[in-house]
Amino acid sequence: MADERTAQSWDPGWGADFLADFAVLSAIGATPGGGVERQAATAEDGQMRDWFSRWLRDRGFEVRTDPVGNLIGLCELAAGAPYILVGSHLDSQPLAGRFDGAYGVLAGAHAAYRVTEALRAAGTEPRFNLAVIDWFNEEGSRFKPSMMGSGVHTGVLPLAAALATRDPRGISVREALADIGYLGTGTLPEVAGYAEVHIEQGPGMEASGTTIGAVDRTWCANKYEVVVTGEQSHTGSTPMAMRRDALLSAARLVVAVNELTASVGDGELHTSVGELTVEPNSPVVVAREVRLLMDIRSSDSGLNARAFALLEQRIADIEAATRTSIDIVSRSVWASGPFPASGIKLVEEVADELALPRGRVATLAGHDATNMNAVVPTLLFFVPSAGGISHAEREFTRDEDLVAGLSVMTGVLGRLARDGFSY
């Protein structure tokens, strides 16, 4: 059964071209552990963009960079018509996998190129043009917040705020983009719809034998930036009862955030603290301040709210026990939103034509498609991740699944160029 499916979706020459390009792209910023590290606007991100810009120009795309570093390749077949945009992001987390983001950009580019070549060959003028985009700084590891390029494009983040954001070494987005030559002045065209393919980053599709997962909804995420304030003192000589230890308080908070998931049932709620910095971070100094980022995610905003209410009680207890203060200095929410049924139907139809096992999935992670879904008709679909591993060098998706996703995206873009995308 698996072999039949593979045979149907696999175009040896075209799939091989894609995989060869993907191998070249994966060598940029490659790490010894088999992953990549191309954080936003680093030298490696710049090399990747240079390579991708050449790839686009060599195939006749017009390449532009906008003021927040979004890199777009346009192919105008229908003069003056709006564009269907396809893409994802080329930046990565530290010591990340090869697939997250980069797969979607390259698959989108190959699919758009194949569709436009076919239309050119047939002499057909489509109703919509196609363009491919590498959104700037989806990952948010170097510069916060994540999904920065699509956030600015869709108006959830002001351009000036994005450009003024600094990394931990004090370099601003504006400076970093200028350094790699991607602080642009170009504009994005009128966009009539957006499509993205991504790896699942979870174990569900692999477990259920699903090759194409049409994303029907986004988990909602509540994200909190927290400052824990204690009092700096000497670790050796300060009596325990006199301490106001910000790191002890933060540690209790990390444990409390984790314990929320047990109180509302395993699997229904995801919580985490992934970033935590200590001041002054010296072995003989009781910490005066800890800053951390915590998030609470589930498919149900009510569940997130109940979890947060529980956490607030725990925070009050921790503050009293440690004589510190725990302040939430900023919060952001991604609402749990549905993706348009028309896009889901389109993905499923193309998958069925290719006889690819398909299903519906939710995305627990945020994607640029989450931002785009708020402003234009948007579709997002996944291919499986081995073991659900992501944001790690061991992230892996099989070649046949990569090519299956490329095939579906090609079919999808062909339909969207011809028919457009409506709710």
Added chain:
Amino acid sequence: MADERTAQSWDPGWGADFLADFAVLSAIGATPGGGVERQAATAEDGQMRDWFSRWLRDRGFEVRTDPVGNLIGLCELAAGAPYILVGSHLDSQPLAGRFDGAYGVLAGAHAAYRVTEALRAAGTEPRFNLAVIDWFNEEGSRFKPSMMGSGVHTGVLPLAAALATRDPRGISVREALADIGYLGTGTLPEVAGYAEVHIEQGPGMEASGTTIGAVDRTWCANKYEVVVTGEQSHTGSTPMAMRRDALLSAARLVVAVNELTASVGDGELHTSVGELTVEPNSPVVVAREVRLLMDIRSSDSGLNARAFALLEQRIADIEAATRTSIDIVSRSVWASGPFPASGIKLVEEVADELALPRGRVATLAGHDATNMNAVVPTLLFFVPSAGGISHAEREFTRDEDLVAGLSVMTGVLGRLARDGFSY
């Protein structure tokens, strides 16, 4: 009573000179919060050393720097005789107080200068010469381990290892010392005894009304460098049960280390984790590794051992619960050692002559005197710290206590130059 004591120990002109110099010195690396920041071999540490070198030369001291950056000022009155060394350290923690270390160096320098001037004026050749030392990197915040200069001098740390140590930005001790001009080639003279005055860094003396605290023993400290290993993955999409979260594991460890103190009685045991770093430290990545430094201190090495045995059980539980590994990659011990009775007696005699309230105290913190105590007769005494606050900008010792300590050190050095220091 307090006024009487102050009147007896206060020499208006001499005390005022000392306080004026201390104010000048405290302006180097001053912070807006009233403290200082002069981490080892930074530009501020270099400025401080330049100022102190000039101070010594202006008063006829011969200034040398040894290969690990110990800065020494020698005054030879008795040709070829061994030296009594007095000093402390001019480096500081980040956002630290003005008194920790710098007070002891300047008080030692003023005392040594006054004694040698008096001997010169009297035409008396002492049995021992006097020298003042600024030990390199006592604090250990930028370069680990702490007490580096005295550690190399006393043979507990190899010179090559010290020079190769790198700060978090990759700069080595060798490079940093060369940058500020204090990678020397000088040698220390033959040392026959060591004396140090320091602020208490604890609340005991202030609470009991003690002005001069002769240190009779050092608390023993067990210090551990710990690596917690998890598995990097996506915070949003990785199911809770699949995570191996190094930060959660580390947070449980921080809490467990703190809880040890409740299990063995408040005040008898001090524990802490002051430094903790997370990799990759991104808000959307489950941490793959956390490194932290923890310590267990008490006056009793057996108590420390029992606390550590309890902690080992907790570590096994945490590893199992979080599916991470917690490895102790290095450990160091300061044995709880007594200081020689002869030095304690000398401090007490001088304090009594000056009618200063005195007592005996233990040092919970490590000092260069702790290293020196292993190789030559050593004395250490404290003046009070307001509220016991240290390693913080609010660290404070009253002028009259500073001058009282200076007076005692002057009396002590006069005796030591005349009679020497034996066990």
